[in-house]
Amino acid sequence: MIKGTVLINSENCKGCELCIVACSQESLSLSQKINLRGYRYVELSQDNCTGCTNCAIVCPDSAITVYRQSKQNYKKAV
Amino acid sequence: MIKGTVLINSENCKGCELCIVACSQESLSLSQKINLRGYRYVELSQDNCTGCTNCAIVCPDSAITVYRQSKQNYKKAV
Amino acid sequence: MHITDEIIIAGFGGQGVLSMGKILAYAAMFENKETSWMPSYGPEMRGGTANCITIISEKKISSPVVSKFDSAIILNQPSLNKFEDHVKEHGFLFYEASTIINPPTREDIMIYKIAAIEEANKMGQKQISNMIMLGAFLEIKPLVKRESVLSALKKVLPERHHHLIAVNEQALLRGKELIEINYHVSV
Amino acid sequence: MHITDEIIIAGFGGQGVLSMGKILAYAAMFENKETSWMPSYGPEMRGGTANCITIISEKKISSPVVSKFDSAIILNQPSLNKFEDHVKEHGFLFYEASTIINPPTREDIMIYKIAAIEEANKMGQKQISNMIMLGAFLEIKPLVKRESVLSALKKVLPERHHHLIAVNEQALLRGKELIEINYHVSV
Amino acid sequence: MSQEILLEDMQCVYQKPATLTDDYMHYCPGCGHAVAHKILMEVVQEMGIQEDVIGVAPVGCSVFAYNYMNIDMQEAAHGRASAVATGIKRVLPEKYVFSYQGDGDLAAIGTAETIHTINRGENILMVFINNGIYGMTGGQMAPTSLFGQITSTSPYGRDVEHNGYPLKITELIAHLPGAFYVTRQAVHTPNTVRKFKKALRNAFEFQKLKKGTCFIEVVSNCPSGWKMTPKETLTYIEEKMLPEYPLGDLKVPAQNNI
Amino acid sequence: MSQEILLEDMQCVYQKPATLTDDYMHYCPGCGHAVAHKILMEVVQEMGIQEDVIGVAPVGCSVFAYNYMNIDMQEAAHGRASAVATGIKRVLPEKYVFSYQGDGDLAAIGTAETIHTINRGENILMVFINNGIYGMTGGQMAPTSLFGQITSTSPYGRDVEHNGYPLKITELIAHLPGAFYVTRQAVHTPNTVRKFKKALRNAFEFQKLKKGTCFIEVVSNCPSGWKMTPKETLTYIEEKMLPEYPLGDLKVPAQNNI
Amino acid sequence: MKMQKSEVRLMKGNEALAEAAIRAGLDAYFGYPITPQSEILEYFTEQIPKRHGVVLQAESEVASINMVYGAAGAGARVMTSSSSPGMSLMQEGISYIAAAELPCLLVNVVRGGPGLGTIQPSQGDYFQAVKGGGHGDYRLIVLAPSSVQEMCDFVFDAFKLAEKYRNPAMILTDGALGQMMEKVEFPEEGSLPHQVPDWATTGKKGRERNFITSLHMEPEKMEEINLHLQKKYKVIEENEVRFETFEIDDAEIVLVAFGLPARICQKAVELAREKGIKAGLVRPITLFPFPKKILSDLSKKIDHFLVIELNAGQMVEDVMLAANGKCPVHFKGRMGGMIIQPEEVLEEIEKIIQQPILQE
């Protein structure tokens, strides 16, 4: 399985949870913390992200950046 | 053949000739005279009107009244 | 003669009413006179009548719309009914004999009866009756020169009708003659 | 105490900001006081913040929109940042301890820190933190009577939520207690 | 034999309807508006609804319709006849209400009102006189002007690249569920007039039954705007207009719906 | 293992496009407008046309689009975005021009401009965000609101008798010959977003080829107006909106047309 | 207007206005949402189905005003409402309505302009309302409330005046008055009877046909129509002027303000009086007809007028026309949705009375 991860701009996140719905890996969840604008924001809560970008694609607020193990590195790792 | 005739309100006639086109009997024609509004108007020029009302139906200015021998009179006449 | 002449020309649409006024205005322009031409406009023309006011003047023209006229050229009955009273005292009224059954009745103006349509028919060119009328008018009121009128004609006639200029010139002359014949010493 | 009290209530949408203002206004009306309630309105609320100005007075109210306040009830950080400076000298500022990290710093006003959200959570009813805050406020500034507030509650709560009135009453009481515990002799 | 004598034993089979006033119509010779007015009023007369019908005149050549139709009428701002009709119908739901509009009025400036009136299914009749030109203002291009049609604002012919396509608003609105009965008629021959009359009658009957919007396009002529004699317009209608705007029903209610 | 370390041997596969500004978006949490903005700007970035594109923002929640899209933009009066776009395109025919409008803007007050812009086949892209409600003004009924939908101006549910039918403006304008490419998309799932992106790309390609108007409806959500959480809107879209507004192409150019 | 009042309620200005309209026997409302007045439409859509009348959300303001035309022409008691940009779109329709002499109520809950502007309160549409934003010479009867109570009361007044003179009447108010809640006491329903006028197009039954039009091809006829309208406006100016004064008897400086700012000015007058400044206030209630006479009379005995508006200076012209050079007229305005405060007005007063009077 390809390894990925996401970086979340928690100040831009509005806690809409659409990314959570979009993630088939259930890697994301809402934090208990709230950001400066008063929103609970999303965190990567499981280390099973595949870097599929689904979460980022549906994120209205462009709060998610997605990284994926490059093919090369992936091979190395395996 | 049923006998008909038309009465033309020559002051309302604008000489558009649409009635002339509509009359398959060629009973109507444009007069050389002009009315007060400056239009040559239509006259019944042949005595072969059947009272079919076609001319009157298309007359934009309601200038034509059509009469037809009533069935009864028609019978009488025949 | 006034240094300003305010002329109303009125008749049915299609009688060349607007062109007559325009020709006068162009001719005046060619002579460096001041001039304005004001048509009746808009759907009122649906009714079938049209008119225009042409003013020719040595001085700047104030209003292009006036309600009293020095001259009136009237080509049909409704227009005569409407405008006869609007001719100034001692003004001039020209009317088309062929369409106007009830002639003007005023006695304080100069009245000219011109059978322009009849004449035009005689000349075999229905369209030029207005030029006959104009010729007559200019004979009595030489506001602009003949050459100017001819140049004006070229402006007003669409290019494709320029072959008709000679005919129109004849019509102007015929109008002049009609005055000479019927009214020569009277003015 | 002034015969007029101009109160700003500000926080996130959903914190019950507008209702708190309305309850005060209704209560004032029931006591035949003059009152006005002016919400922030329109899409500025998209940003997630909301505020309203409630004025309670013995006299006719001139402007429902003022920029200096006798009292401020502030439920989030952005609102504190925005409104702290707008409290009049010797005015009163109540703020929500649970969401406001950087507390107010002014020294010329009376400041009350209320952990209403925490208290509400403890009471098992998240929705009533605003009533706790209101209870605290009214303990310091008894602008209107408890009965009036309860009648007001009935007006502001939609019919279908009237079963929550008892809970809200408890919340008001809890707010009062918080003041008694933390600030009892200080005013 | 003089006509007078002849008339004695004849009966009148066609005359100007009493629902038209005695005013002289300002329309140009041969104009279809006048025919449409007359037929509309014939139907009102025959249905005996003169007292219960309220018409809305547009801005366009038929702006003076209220001078000719002997019924209560309102003259609407350019393009807004259907909004005005909506206003009337909503407060007088038991009356018959119709709007009467030209193609500039209904399909250019009034497009939004047209679409939304029909989309709401306002229970009115809309009569739409499509003469492919702005008659009243002197022959400018209309949304319905034909490909290549020369008008005073398309002097080189209507150019699709530049001016867009002849707008078939009737086809368009027929898709709206609020439209109950949509038909395209004409008034240039005795036969088309008879069909138009039938359509009008249908429309009023449907209105009585509160069926929703009935819409009758009338392909019409504008001798002045087209710069033709009235007779020539008949050929133009047949050869140019009807191929683009074919006559017939675009939407008819299912039999048992009526 | 901390994320930082992890990132070292990873590559970025998705990030905010540089064609979006750094401004914080004022949209409510989960609002489809924001997704649509982002995807539109992704396409502009990927096609490398940032310097050649001019957008027109409507009056509606997306009124501030010019704050977020890092391109030249104009903010149009309510309903007139397509007229404004026409003005721009006519004087700058070599630029890419798009309008971006809500359903109140495009399908209510702007209906006439919408129909006529498309009928002229203006060579622009129209993006139409259909959220079935007036978001900006606080959740009033839109022309596209569903049967029975409760809004602040249809508190008892949209009633066809009274308010008319949900207006399928996209179906309607697809009939206009000026419309070259008409499609209905959505942005509530990763897949629909990807298709929307493809549609945008098509539209800009067609514009380059001067094909006429391209029209993309986006079935979108309005959590605030619908009084739902963003998550709930996903179900609502699937269960209520899409049956009425099914996704897919309504008009695609013949293969060899492209 | 004396009228039996019932129930006191705390209500938003917009909602009070809508409730008042229902109680005034409104037959139909046509309107389109726009902040800060959408509550009017919303209130109607909620209440009218339970009570009486017609409410229709139109596709635009242009459609709304023309629906109003139709319904008013059919004899109904009818209204619309909007805010600045929407009102601009109605200008053609308003000119038609005025020309056809149809009674109806227009409500403009003004916001900061020009353009899309802001949604905050403003008085930037005074000229449009009072001088005529539409084409041609016509007048609206314009009432300017300054409290939620008046948002209610003036609905009754406006309908009465509109129907009395067959003229559109406008309530010119602002976003703050529309959005704020205050106490309001409503008149009983049914206290304003309405008869279908005999000129209305209700079907030609037992009479000559009625028609509603503003077209008159002959300029002579159109001039007649205009003379008739002007005569009517003169009668309205003579009979329907309304204003309020506060502390003007011994005033040396008189504030002039309408709507909400008039309340703020009243406060400023109080503050000024506390400082020993002889200030007073005139509040025009009808903007057309404008209370010219009282201002003209005052101009001869006071030192200064100070006009306060939430715009760049519009009514101030009417005050100057009334003063006609008899005393200086000063102006202070706020724009773009900003509301002026009593203290600011006081400052302005102090500035004026400190400067030497220079009769230019």
Add this chain to the structure above:
Amino acid sequence: MKMQKSEVRLMKGNEALAEAAIRAGLDAYFGYPITPQSEILEYFTEQIPKRHGVVLQAESEVASINMVYGAAGAGARVMTSSSSPGMSLMQEGISYIAAAELPCLLVNVVRGGPGLGTIQPSQGDYFQAVKGGGHGDYRLIVLAPSSVQEMCDFVFDAFKLAEKYRNPAMILTDGALGQMMEKVEFPEEGSLPHQVPDWATTGKKGRERNFITSLHMEPEKMEEINLHLQKKYKVIEENEVRFETFEIDDAEIVLVAFGLPARICQKAVELAREKGIKAGLVRPITLFPFPKKILSDLSKKIDHFLVIELNAGQMVEDVMLAANGKCPVHFKGRMGGMIIQPEEVLEEIEKIIQQPILQE
């Protein structure tokens, strides 16, 4: 404006205006037919395809004005034209254009109102043009030609001013000037160069993005915008006033008239002078900025102003504001499409000077 002139032609006012626009380097025209100005659109549809630029017959006036907004925002030299009812429909768009500070030319060939009215000449839209028919505080630069020559010349002036101040300019004329033919001499084509302004939305190339808007959610910001606009208007008032005078040096009664009536008044002054009456004339050429100073100066030395308009009395208010009570201001108007005649004006003059002067 000094400019090389060519060719003299006899032309309708509407056509002269259109020809002038083409020579002034018009990039785009958007408009909708309406009498009495359809010749403008017609002239463009005939000429532009043979020359340069864009012409588009829009579906309505609302569409036209918003197309103008778009094209002006894109940096084009652009215009529209209409007549009264159509101009009313443009009021929202005009307010937007003024607020977004877009230069463009608007032409209103006024006809008799209100409502559908007549198609005959009128000046009934003065208030709309000068005070603001749209919402909010904004100003158009308004030029009033009184001859066909000026119908041409003012097109150049209007574009120059519009672009100099980033402000819409209007030519306010009437049906008579539009329809009549007079001599006209045209400037050479290309004499008014035009550069695409750097604020225009032409594609974000090598610079920060440009955007055109009139929305500012914070009232503070919107007030700033308004203050900026007001400052600009002040500069325009200081620098761009234009008027003409005739025989005012020793005048005791001064006529004030704009547009065509100014010519009629000039004739009336001549007639009056022939009768030994010391009459003069001021003709405002710019209606905004209004020539206040000359009128104010005159008011101190003459006995009377007599304002002549083809309306019920609109500019007369600006004359009164200028006179500020220093001398009586009289008014005579014709309405509904009627044109006043020099003799009528003379009669009015005689009536005034015969009545005893009562300084009220």
